[in-house]
Amino acid sequence: MSSTPFLLTGVTGGLGAKILDDMLDKHHVPASDIIATSRSENNRSRFEQKFVQFRVADYDRSDTLVKAFKNIDNLLFMSSSERDNPKRNREHENVIEAAKQAKVKKVWYVSLAFGGFGDTSKIGFQQAHYETEDKLKNSGLDFISLRAGVYADAFPLFLNWYPSTKSVLLPEMTPSVTEGKVAFASRDELGEAMATLLAKGLADFPSIQPRTEKNIILLTGPKAESLVHLVDAINRGRTTNMPVEYLKPADWVEECTKDDEGGKPRAWFEARVIFTQGVCDGDAELLDPAFETLLGRRPETGTETVERLVKEDSGYTWHQNHARLALLSGS
Numbered sequence: 469m470s471s472t473p474f475l476l477t478g479v480t481g482g483l484g485a486k487i488l489d490d491m492l493d494k495h496h497v498p499a500s501d502i503i504a505t506s507r508s509e510n511n512r513s514r515f516e517q518k519f520v521q522f523r524v525a526d527y528d529r530s531d532t533l534v535k536a537f538k539n540i541d542n543l544l545f546m547s548s549s550e551r552d553n554p555k556r557n558r559e560h561e562n563v564i565e566a567a568k569q570a571k572v573k574k575v576w577y578v579s580l581a582f583g584g585f586g587d588t589s590k591i592g593f594q595q596a597h598y599e600t601e602d603k604l605k606n607s608g609l610d611f612i613s614l615r616a617g618v619y620a621d622a623f624p625l626f627l628n629w630y631p632s633t634k635s636v637l638l639p640e641m642t643p644s645v646t647e648g649k650v651a652f653a654s655r656d657e658l659g660e661a662m663a664t665l666l667a668k669g670l671a672d673f674p675s676i677q678p679r680t681e682k683n684i685i686l687l688t689g690p691k692a693e694s695l696v697h698l699v700d701a702i703n704r705g706r707t708t709n710m711p712v713e714y715l716k717p718a719d720w721v722e723e724c725t726k727d728d729e730g731g732k733p734r735a736w737f738e739a740r741v742i743f744t745q746g747v748c749d750g751d752a753e754l755l756d757p758a759f760e761t762l763l764g765r766r767p768e769t770g771t772e773t774v775e776r777l778v779k780e781d782s783g784y785t786w787h788q789n790h791a792r793l794a795l796l797s798g799s
């Protein structure tokens with residue numbers, strides 16, 4: 469039986485959908501060369517309408533993975549949106565085991581950019597990415613880790629911002645949140661870059677050399693900016709004058725938990741303090757030219773993305789910010 473060039477997980481989500489659309493529409497990869505997956509059989513028709521093959525793949529159900537990954541050249545392994553890290557790690561282990569069993573030729577893992585090319589970030593969900601990368605490294609599989617820049621689109625999460633917010637409350641950290649910077653990236657541009665890489669292949673970009681034994685390609689934006697810069701961008705985009713106020717981390721958690729518009733629990737805000745510490749420590753500040761090389765133009769900066777998003781929609785929300793079900797740390 470001949471193999472199919474691409475199997476893409478995560479294509480019902482924002483990043484994966486952009487990757488699939490660009491592969492089809494921009495790079496003209498034949499639909500028959502792509503298998504789309506979802507945990508739900510209900511998504512079959514939306515892909516088959518585009519003549520893209522469909523298989524069910526649920527990271528939590530190994531049987532679906534072994535079946536789905538049969539006769540695949542390239543597997544786009546989207547990190548799970550599961551927020552419980554031990555569970556997420558188990559799911560990712562299932563994916564790696566199934567890829568080994570099915571003898572997938574190459575795995576492209578969508579990781580995250582905290583730690584740059586290193587493994588030093590203490591942020592919980594980044595630790596889960598490190599663990600998955602370690603498992604890939606030890607699996608014998610041919611793999612690349614695409615460490616994706618932090619989504620600028622997710623700014624409501626980082627600032628606990630809602631369209632009704634009158635002032636942004638942030639934890640007082642050392643170094644301060646005005647100093648800690650992130651090389652944010654827009655989700656659509658990340659999808660565009662990943663689609664280009666998958667469709668054209670790494671050999672087309674000789675300047676992009678995967679680094680370390682984890683074969684990392686770092687896709688980070690062109691400028692490192694602080695959370696306060698993002699607040700300035702919201703103010704520019706919505707022509708508001710929202711100030712930033714600070715509280716000691718424990719008081720910040722207390723205050724935010726009191727009457728959070730999204731009803732998020734204490735554990736969510738506690739995890740945000742660890743996240744903000746990572747931001748302030750510069751865990752995601754490293755710039756790398758690979759993203760620009762793949763796009764063929766300078767990527768948007770985080771503040772450009774935020775200003776554009778709130779100009780386009782002054783009531784902009786990020787889904788996880790409003791999820792009352794986001795009971796543990798948000799990613």
Ligand SMILES: NC(=O)c1ccc[n+]([C@@H]2O[C@H](COP(=O)([O-])OP(=O)(O)OC[C@H]3O[C@@H](n4cnc5c(N)ncnc54)[C@H](OP(=O)(O)O)[C@@H]3O)[C@@H](O)[C@H]2O)c1
Nearest residue numbers: 478479480481482483506507526527547548549617618619
């Ligand atoms: N770089 C960043 O700043 C950043 C920010 C947030 C998230 N992320 C990570 O990037 C991933 C993609 O981001 P996104 O914005 O596209 O997320 P999204 O819109 O929430 O989509 C998540 C996708 O992952 C699939 N998925 C989730 N858990 C799965 C599982 N257990 N088994 C199989 N498929 C699963 C979902 O497929 P079905 O529901 O159809 O099964 C869906 O297509 C997220 O899952 C998260 O790990 C990165």
